[in-house]
Structure formats: C-alpha cells, structure tokens
Amino acid sequence: MDLRAELLKSIWYAFTALDVEKSGKVSKSQLKVLSHNLYTVLCIPHDPVALEEHFRDDDDGPVSSQGYMPYLNKYILDKVEEGAFVKENFDELCWTLTAKKNYKPDRNGNSVVSHQDAFKLWCLFNFLSEDKYPLVMVPDEVEYLLKKICSAMNVELNSCELDDYLAQEPQGQGGLTVWQFLDMVNSGRFLRGIEQEAISMAVEEVYQEVIEDGYLWKKGQLRRNWSERWFMLKPSVLSYYMSEERKEKKGSITLDKNCCVEVLPDRDGKRCMFCVKTLSRTYEMSASDTRQRQEWTLAIQTAIRLQAEGKKSLHKDLKQKRREQREQREQRKAAKEEETQRLKQLQEEKERKLQELELLKEAQRQAEILLQEEEQRRRQQHEEMQRTLEIQLREAEQARASMQAEMVLKEAEAERQRKRILELEDMQERLQEALQQEVKARQDEEAVRYAQARLLAEEEEKLKQLMKLKEEQEEYIIKTQREKQVLKQEMENKNKCLEEAQKQLEEVRVNRQRVDQDVMAAQRKLRQASTNVKHWNVQMNRLMHPIGPGDKRTNMSGGVFAGYQPLLSRRDSSLK
Numbered sequence: 001m002d003l004r005a006e007l008l009k010s011i012w013y014a015f016t017a018l019d020v021e022k023s024g025k026v027s028k029s030q031l032k033v034l035s036h037n038l039y040t041v042l043c044i045p046h047d048p049v050a051l052e053e054h055f056r057d058d059d060d061g062p063v064s065s066q067g068y069m070p071y072l073n074k075y076i077l078d079k080v081e082e083g084a085f086v087k088e089n090f091d092e093l094c095w096t097l098t099a100k101k102n103y104k105p106d107r108n109g110n111s112v113v114s115h116q117d118a119f120k121l122w123c124l125f126n127f128l129s130e131d132k133y134p135l136v137m138v139p140d141e142v143e144y145l146l147k148k149i150c151s152a153m154n155v156e157l158n159s160c161e162l163d164d165y166l167a168q169e170p171q172g173q174g175g176l177t178v179w180q181f182l183d184m185v186n187s188g189r190f191l192r193g194i195e196q197e198a199i200s201m202a203v204e205e206v207y208q209e210v211i212e213d214g215y216l217w218k219k220g221q222l223r224r225n226w227s228e229r230w231f232m233l234k235p236s237v238l239s240y241y242m243s244e245e246r247k248e249k250k251g252s253i254t255l256d257k258n259c260c261v262e263v264l265p266d267r268d269g270k271r272c273m274f275c276v277k278t279l280s281r282t283y284e285m286s287a288s289d290t291r292q293r294q295e296w297t298l299a300i301q302t303a304i305r306l307q308a309e310g311k312k313s314l315h316k317d318l319k320q321k322r323r324e325q326r327e328q329r330e331q332r333k334a335a336k337e338e339e340t341q342r343l344k345q346l347q348e349e350k351e352r353k354l355q356e357l358e359l360l361k362e363a364q365r366q367a368e369i370l371l372q373e374e375e376q377r378r379r380q381q382h383e384e385m386q387r388t389l390e391i392q393l394r395e396a397e398q399a400r401a402s403m404q405a406e407m408v409l410k411e412a413e414a415e416r417q418r419k420r421i422l423e424l425e426d427m428q429e430r431l432q433e434a435l436q437q438e439v440k441a442r443q444d445e446e447a448v449r450y451a452q453a454r455l456l457a458e459e460e461e462k463l464k465q466l467m468k469l470k471e472e473q474e475e476y477i478i479k480t481q482r483e484k485q486v487l488k489q490e491m492e493n494k495n496k497c498l499e500e501a502q503k504q505l506e507e508v509r510v511n512r513q514r515v516d517q518d519v520m521a522a523q524r525k526l527r528q529a530s531t532n533v534k535h536w537n538v539q540m541n542r543l544m545h546p547i548g549p550g551d552k553r554t555n556m557s558g559g560v561f562a563g564y565q566p567l568l569s570r571r572d573s574s575l576k
Helices: 003-018 028-041 048-054 065-079 087-102 115-128 139-152 159-168 178-186 196-211 290-309 314-367 373-544 550-575
Strands: 213-219 226-233 237-241 249-254 260-264 273-277 282-286
Touching: 003 028, 003 065, 003 087, 003 115, 028 048, 028 065, 028 087, 048 065, 087 115, 115 139, 115 178, 115 196, 139 159, 139 196, 226 290, 260 290, 273 290
Parallel strands: none
Antiparallel strands: 213 226, 213 282, 226 237, 237 249, 260 273, 273 282
C-alpha cells in the first residue's frame, strides 16, 4: 500500500461522512471546505483559483466521489510529499469528520475504549483493511489485531468466542466495517474484567509498533550530551523530532544496506544502549528498558533488510503475506470444492453404469434362466448381502463421523470443565487462606481483649494502691508538720547555743590576736639576735686569719661557724 492509497482511505471516510443523505454525492460547499482543510494538514500550497474554479456554483448540483477524484488527484494527492506533513494530524481531521456522524460510544460513559483510543483503532483498521471500497477488515485481520492487543496486556484471546461473534454479526463484502469493529470492542465481550487504562496502554503499544515511532535518548555529536527525541522509523530513513507533535525536526538517519545496529554496554549513567552505524557516523541511543531496546533494534534491522529487498514496511509486508496466505487458502478451498464436485459426478456416472450393468445382467439371467436358476438365486442372495453390507458400512461411516464430531465437542467441553475445575480449586484455596486469616484475626482479637481486661484489672489494683499511698502521704504530712514544730523548737535552742559559741569565738579571736602580737615581738628579737651572731662570726674570722694557711684558715673558719650554728638553731626553736 503506497502513500496515496493510505490517504485515500482516510479521505473516503471524510467524504462519506459529508454524504448526509447517503446518495453518494456531497455538496460543493462542503467539498470546498474539505479540500481547504486537506491543503492545510498536508502542508500543500493553497491554490485558491483552482479551488474556486472547480467548485463554482452552477446547475450541476452535488458532486459524487468519482467526480471529486480528478480534482483530488491533480491538485492534492499529486503534490503530497512523504515526510513533509504529520500524518497523525491528517488522520485526526478525517476521524473528526467521520466519528461525529458514525461513532456512537456509550452515553453513560461505560465504553471500554476512550475517544483517543478509538481514533488509534480506526487508524489500525485502515492499515489492515482491504484495498477495496467500502472498506472492511476480513475476520483473519480482526483476529490478528485483537490478538496483538491482548498480547500487549498478557491476556489470551478466546478465538472460539470471536468466531461465534463473527458468525452472528452480519458482514458485508466479507468482513467487518470499522464501526462494527469499534462496537465489538466497546461491547467488552473480549476484554471483560480489564481496566480501561490497561486497554489504552495496549492500544498505544500496538499503534506505536505498527506506526513504528516512540521516544529514545540520543547522544549529541558535538556537545556529547543526551537528549530525549521522538523517533519515527521508515524503511529508508529514521527521523527524530523534538516531541511527538513532530513540529520541529532535529535530523534523520538514512538507512541502507551498509548500515548496521549494535547493542552497547551501559555507560555514562545510561542503560539499554545501542547504536546505528552508517558509513559516515555512529549514532548512540538509549531505550527506557531492555524490551524497548530489543523492539527498536529488531525494527531497524528489519527496515534495513526491507530496504535492501526493495520493500516498504515490515507490517505492510506481513499484511501482504497474510493476504497471499488467505488467497492461497481460498484457492485450495475452491480446488477442493471442484474436486468434490468432480468426484460426485464420477460417482453418479459409476452408479449409472452399475444400473446399466444390472440391466445387462438381468437380461443374461433371463436368457439362461433354465440352466442357471440355482446360480442366479445364490448370486441374488450374495448381491443382497453385499448391498446390505454396503448400507451398513455407510451407516457405520456416518455414525463414526458423527461420533468423531461429538468426541471433539466432548473433548472441548472436557477441557473447559478442567479449566473451570482448576479455577474453582484455585478459588477454594484462596477462600481457605482467607478463612484461616479470619480465624487468626479473631484469635488475635480475643488475645487483645484478654490483655485489655488484664490491663484494666491491673489498673484498678494500681488505683487502689494509689489511694492507699495517698492516705499514707496525708498521714505522713501530718506527722511531718508535727516533727517540723519540734525541729523548730530545737532550732531555736541551737540558735541560742550558736550565739553563745559565737561570743566565745570572738573571745578566742581576741586572745589569738594578742598571741600573734607576742609572736611578732619574739620574731623581732630573734632577728636581732641572728644579726648579732653574724657580727660575732665575722669578728671571730678576722681574729683567726693570721694563725694558719689559707686552706686551713678557711676550714677553721667553717668549723668555728659550724660550732655556733647548733646553738643558733636551738635558740630559734626555743623562741618559736
């Protein structure tokens, strides 16, 4: 599917939404507004002259889709350049026009998917729908899309229930319309018990996987810093923008057969790193987790391989393969039906020849009736027995086929019963655990109540003890007051004694001062006596100097002084 075919699918919804009377025609004024909006979202220079000329008022009345196609191809689709516009904005324009008329969610707000998720499912439906109008999605693609969404939520799709639903739902052109598909999803029949947030995340994951875009961290070439960018993968180029609005494009990586993808070890505080190597540069990137890194590396490697093989997109290639497989199955089914028809014709021819042979045999038996009557009777018996056996054999084959079909149904029912038994056993185990927890909680409650009663008894006992202590304290206070009066009396007596002691102390102090004065006078006398002793020692030394040599004189003087020293010491001691 090329870009023109993708755009035409969305425009077809917008055109049919403007066809209010369902006549296959739309008024020129509405087509004029639609064309003007398409110019804007597809970033095509406006051509007001051609627009006014083509949609001028005349007597032709409304325009059909076939009448609008020449203008659409010439002035809009032929001028569209891939990558020059944001396809999501284009899809939102067409979705807004068609959803206002055809999408009818639950008015009570009980829809399984939100309005934004319905838009993404509408985009996925357009991608997987058949390339013929009116647009429908065959049951195989419906099952494929639902399995992708359930797989993103780790939930298994009930294929039997889906087959029953598709068998009951009226299908036009061999498939479901997008509104039947959205009603089926909103019915909650296949997504029961799952929160809307989980469904929204699963739809977003499948949408990003098919559209192949998302956030990654990219390392700069000059500043070598890490920046978060919105990446969009195409088979020939990996473009990155400032944000998911894709208004400011920061750069692109051209993918060819010389490119390769490598997983890098964690460093610089970044984890889940990988790089894209080209001939001119190596681009380093970091994903949020290991799963996202694996998805991106696999998608880029697949894009490089598809580019080398001359293909457009992995999901488009897979869709084409699934379509070819369906065509092959249909061809095999048609060939099988043709073979069955041919075998039926051969069987009828065989029966006709057998009837002719029976007629010939009957004629022969009539010609030889006289000679072979006994043999003819035995042959008739044998033929009757053979026919009986053939009838019994056919009945046995039919019974066997019916028994096999019944056995298959019984096995499926048994499998469902086994699953139900396992679920009931699991539920019983959970109930037993809950019961045990409740019994334990009640036991804990009884223990707490018993402890509370014991604490209340202890508190009452302590209160009694406290009252007793209070009474003892009051008695002790009275006793203390009495003792205080006695002590006060004793203190007055002691104060009197203290005053008398102070008087005696004053007398002792006066006596001490008098003794100190006597001591000082004795010390003065002692100092005077010491002065006299020194004077006499000097005089003694002078008198003894001429008697002997200098050394002996010295010794003698020391000896004389040593002789006076004990006398002085004894005198000082007596003075003290």
